[in-house]
Amino acid sequence: MMARPWSGRPALMIPAAFLGGSAAVVAAPQPAVAEEADVRFDIPAGDLAAALEAYGRQAGRQILFPYDAAAGRQSTRVHGAMLRRLALERLLRGSGLEIVRFDARLITLRRSPAKSARRRPARREQQLPAPLPPAPPPQDIIVTGRLGPALLTGTEASYAVSEIGQTALIGRAALSTADVFKEVPGFWVEATGGEASNNVRVRGIPTDGYSSVALLEDGLPVQYDGGLAYLNTDQSYRVDASVMRAEAIRGGPSAVFLANAPGGGLNFITRDPVADPGHELRVTASDRGLLRVDGLLAQSLNPDLGVLLAGFWRRDPGLRDPGFTADEGGQFRARAVYDDGGTRLSLDLRHLDDSVILYLPVPLALRADGSIAAIPGFDPLYDTLAGPDTRELVLQTARGPYAVDLSEGTHSRVTSLTFLGRHKLGEDAAVELQARWHKDHTLRNALFPVGSPMTAEEFVARNRASLLAAFPGSSSVAFRYAADGSPFGGGAAGNGLVMSANLLSVDLPLEEAIVDARMTAPFALGGQHGLALGGTWARTSFGFDREMGTLLLDVRGQARRLDLAAMDDRGAVTGSLTNRGFLRYGSLFDSARITAGNLALYAADEWRFAPRWRMDIGARLEQTSIRGHAAGKTLYDLGDPYTLADDAVSGSDGSRLPIRHRYSGFNWSVGLNFEAADNTGLFVRYSCSRRLPSASAFNDPARTDHGVVPITLLDAGLTMRRRHWRISAVAFYTHFDHLPFTDYRFDTASNAYVERTSIADTSTAGIEFSGSWRPSGPFSIEATATLQDPRYRNFSFTELVGEKPVTHDASGNQLVRVPRAALRLRPELDLFNGTLQLGVEFVRYSQRFADIANSQRLPAYSLVNASVAWKPNASFSLTVDAANLANSLGVTEGNPRAGSFHNSIGQGEYFFARPEFGRTVRVTMTVR
Template identity: 55%
Template sequence: MVAPAQAQPQREALFDIPAQSLATALDSFARQAGVQILYPYRLAAPRHCAGVRGRMTARAALDRLLRNSGLAVARMSDRVVILRAAPARSTRPIPKPQARPKPAMPPEPLPPPEELVVTGRAAGTPLRDTALSYAVTPIDADTLARAGPRSTADLFRQIPGFWVESTGGEASNNVRSRGIPTDGYSSVALLEDGLPVQYDGGLGYLNTDQVFRADSTIDRVEAVRGGPSAVFMPNAPGGSVNFLTRSGLHRPGTTLSATLGSFGYQRIDGFAGAALAPHLGLSVGGFYRRDDGLRDPGYPADRGGQLRGAIEYDDGGVRLAFNVKHLDDRVILYLPVPLQAGADGAIRAIPGFDPLFDTLAGPQAVHVPMKTAAGTTDFDLSEGTHSRVTFYTFTARLALGQGLALESKARLRTGSTLRNGLFPIGRPMSGAAYLDGVRTQLVSAFPGTAATQIRYTGSSMPFLPDSNGNGLVVSANLLSVRMPMTEFVSDTRLTQRLDALGSHEAAVGLSYDHMRLGFDREMGSVLLDVRGRAQRLDVVALDGTGQLLGALTDNGFLRYGSLFDHVDLRASDVAIYGADEWKLSSRWRLDLGARWERTRIGGGVEGAVAVDLGDPATLADDAVLTGTGAITPIHRSFSGVSWTAGANFNPTPRSGMFARVSRIARLPSATEFNGNPNRADEAAVPIAMIEAGLLLRHRRWNLSAVAFRTHFTRLPFADYRFDPASYSYVERTSIADTTTRGLELDGHAELVGPVHLDVQATLQDPRYRNFRYVDLVDGAPVTFDVTGNHLIRVPKLAVRATPSLVLFGGDLRLASEIVHYSERFADIANTQRLPPFSLLNLHVDAQLSERLKLVVRITNLTNTLGLTEGNPRGGSFNADGRGSGYFFARPEFGRALRATIIVRP
């Protein structure tokens, strides 16, 4: 049965549709009305229609086009229009006894609902997903509410081809796409309403997700995997994820939700939008959240929120929108935890430390005096990653007539991010072994030393083998980075719709970005015992009578000023791009696009020198790094050309096939020059990508399959390893290639009765090519060839299966989510294996009434110990394996429950 047409809001728009084939006219109507239209092509193509010009409602324009066409509206909403064959009109013919009336021809079956996509395209009008020449994963508002992700990165777990490490907390996570071997958001662009949240998403210590939070002002998400992303957006060879905000004009209403969960989790979200006039809308929304942390550090781990206000004008011909968003939020950064491996290779918890729920961070790292050459500063770990950032966004679209339109988007960002973290280094070891390693140093510094001892800071209490349940100690860095940043980014494009050998939607655009970033980094190295909420330790030298002679440490610090940076960076980027969506026929489409981009990087890096603060009672202040006052300037410029070509074929209205080839130039990031302003190994990195896909839609199921190959050439790999002996970082770089072949699957099926199944899977083979590096073995340089090894931390197989029961007409959904990842490696030499693991999550989604919904989520129900990464501070080239001893890695979080009540008054 076909649903009746729904009443539409009487919002007027400017239409300019010439007399032509009805099929072509309907396509033009869809573009100008901003909707998707589905209709029986075989009935519309041979018919001709009169033109429609002038300002009117979408329904009035459509009625004029369909006059005497034999088609009628079956369903119409603000996003989708579905047409069918019009029922035959009743007549009163002269009866003929010998003739039987022919039954009326039934209407052509309606195609199943399809997703409308605007991201990754030259034109801004929606297009059904089966007509695309690239892969896209849409996530609607209901799915967002049901998923309830703990972080932005956690949401990306639903996207095939994406490998996500969301174990860092609500921010500072890693996202990789299709085996691209770069961390953070350096290969995936995070967008809001089609404009980058941060032009370079992979800035050092400043990932995009540190300044972005999803809340109830987000309407839906469109994730483009590969495809044309790198033509329309910067730093997006792996794809782009577009968060589209809710409009107070087009989607007015009120939404309020409250969430309670394990570990003191409390959050409230709200949105209110209203049409103040027929063409004017206003909205406001945001969130506030507080919790003790999935690994409780003994102080509030996350606290803060976000507020957005927006105003919008849209009369169909002119659209203007302006919104202001302010984020003031602190989130903890979870880092690797200590573990042990048995002789059988099995990973186990260390006695006294629960890797699922414990963290080394604790109250003893809050408000710690840290000595510097400029005086004592206050290190406060409870600040975590604290972003105070304001975004001002303006968008405009002007219809110029004859299919021509001008679109412009601009965003100004101001504010600062402070990032305080506790980074473990080296490996856990027994207190006795640690004293053996430093005894010579203490005897040399303090003659007369008869004994050495480890004590708890601030007391004479000795650290003993049973003090913390394991007798282990570990070194860690207390790191503080302050990054004030101002950025202006804009994108302006001219779009043209025309008919020539089919129909075209072409665009030419100019994007510009100017960024200024400060980077001030200080660090001190401390000694801790291994326990949840670790305690600081001091190492002292004693004479024969037990009197204190001196100390290796001071207030727990092994070395003050073990790292210092003062950098002022500027980057200006300009890009010119063009694209054409060429509809050759009702079944064939061809997409072409190219982008030229140039970046200019400037600024300066202050030199550093080690100074002795002069305290004879400790060695901790003997080599404190501080600035020299001498600035080394940075003057670099890079440019590159990217292009892409894709084709789409629709064998039937319910299926689509595509193929695409892309050649992308990835430009260096400004923060690559933070520590070395004179580095000469940076250059544009060529990336070659090939992909082909199939999308099938049925009334009860759909399936997407995409095969891809990605090849990086001359990519710099940095090994940034902390040396526990000198308490300093050692850096080296090697240039190599990578190749990844893979297959992405995404499907949904309504099986038997209320049983549904959703599956996302990625099978890939990511490998290093032409990769050699030099290491010292017994003091002699040895060349190691790791060509053919697996890319670090990327699994060959990632599967997410969600069987569910949909009951009471969809009012109740019970789902279990099974996630599996195959083995991975923490280093390029593939010496440190990260075992495969599986997670079980449970979801309950209940529509309690027309206005009230309950969502309950339980994650990691079985408390699985799954490792997502090793310890990058231990070396990314070769982590020296894991053996049967102690090591660091960052695991998935333990079992947690959250319940959300959503109210729509």
């Protein structure tokens, strides 16, 4: 849907599920007279949108309406003294719009579901579309993070919320779901993993993946627990043309209404075919070879019933070049909606079959001055270690050969069926039922680098003695390429470096059901209340089968496997440290079957106890029951006398270890909002929650360090919206008590993981800012900023130094990988009456650290992005988006497998880290 250009008048976006598209709002001073008094109106016949704006000014009311449904329609003249409602009803005759809310504070209109609107014929000169100036920043009707029956605007909310429009979603969808979070202040996003399996953190919350942030689709979780190991929520969801907008909330009531999401949530809102019929075809291509086609057909079958068909198909060689197709697949969805004004029902079927590569850390050099540089033969902006030589390999396991195909990447096959129902009980009361069933089978294959790159001579020195001792009669060792036996000779890149990497394959079947039922009702007691009572039930059953082998590789783009062989005096091979490039088969094995049952009861009240004062109170009681079993493990020697690679293969010992846990937590939140003036809101909120352990934490039944984590969050914010500008500033404080931190380090000497855990606290204080300035001319500017101080508290750990235990105190250190400052600035020019839009985006992230000891610094970096959009009419647009124009080498994370507690990489050495992608240009053509 095209966003209308700005007219210099206040405007807002209404959820598609409510109004079905863009909407305008006219703000006027609150009337001092009673509603029963007549008001004199003088509104000439003409464009309906302009007439409604004139009505808002003359009636002294704030009026919200779908702008695209009103613009271009002819209105009748309204003249004389009459009641406000009567005047509005006369103005709306034959318009296809109806009144949803009419009170002393706010009037809201929507497309009428009862009949199809017909435009009145206008004179020929009126049929020519007048140039429309660009719209101001959106002010939303909030639907996420609340259950109250009354409409709520952005300045009335007692928590931090941001709206992401379809234009931004279109640009981000070709990258990743996680990339959408970059539009929101307070979020730190590591979207360098590709389209899926990324990390999202908010307000310094020190957990990876989506373990503290929820992804929602029309208010229900895409996956009930986003913290399941290797099952990031973004793996099973893709944005397509059916998504109209998204709302992001930070902190606040998310702990009450969302499961395991103290940090917040991102709610994707799907298009309503009843209120917003239409069609769309979108084609995206890039200079890296991407081709993506999105389509949508939304059709209203009658005034109360509509259907939607949408989906996408995409093929992409990759933002980094693996030598094979990195991403391929698509999604299809069908939706039926019935809405007669009193009862609303929708049924949604979505099927995803998509493979995406997981980009992992790449080899880099650390200069003496602390700056990062490329290693000769490896371009950190465009290269990846995966390649044709590692694409299809066979692991030797205790259960037999196991094939691993890296071109599968993260292959998700997801079928999701969602039912949403709402029935009004009187004017504002309602009962709602939401249910989602989804079945997900994910195969996740990837190549994880471990340790650090080293010279071939250093690797030989570390392994020569043990290799010669294992094969008597040997006198020398030599490197050869595993694929053809040719000598290594320093490698094709000429850098003479070798490295280790884990070839990992995880099979993850999952089936889940979520049911949420609630009742909302208003009542009067010391003011106006909006009460909501509800409960959520969820059952998740999943499997976890993991196989891994460790490879020896050279260091270059599309790395090749190496063998280190022992030879006798005649040059004959007597044995090998490796086998077909594998240093160790079965370096990791796990198998588990787990079922988690969750039951939550919640209650909330939105209480307006004075004309400009509003309080939110909410509480949630949740219990989780975790049951299942995991395979016992032992080591096997597969019996090949010519290699050491199969001497210690991890596998099942045939036993089953039971898993039985039960936890409960009570969350509550209270917020206070004060409307200091029209379109000006102040709020403060305090939340206390408990993060329950994730069921997948017990894939290893021996884990005893997991428990309920108390979390405290405090917010205070200001939101102001004016004719030409808006600002939002939120100060926040988060505190975690007794959070387990695990150092899951891969030991390259034993080719096995070494694990240790420390229980500690964290605290983060900061401020989030977002704002925009849109004067009457073509220039506008938007800015977001997050300034925070994320710190560990009461954190100590012990490690062996020279075979002696040494205790380190990390209290006061900066949280790993979280920047203290994140800035985003976007100036834009809107030319030729909105036909051409030019934008540049400047991004800056301060330094971070790869480990808790803060020994490995990740330097600050900047990015420059740009976009050009040509929109000659409402039916066609062409956009060009360019990311990382300057090819900045910005590193988002280090390598956790090198040690998250303490990384001993020193200056002038080599290490692994995951940088931003190199310059990429995408072109998107949209036809509506």
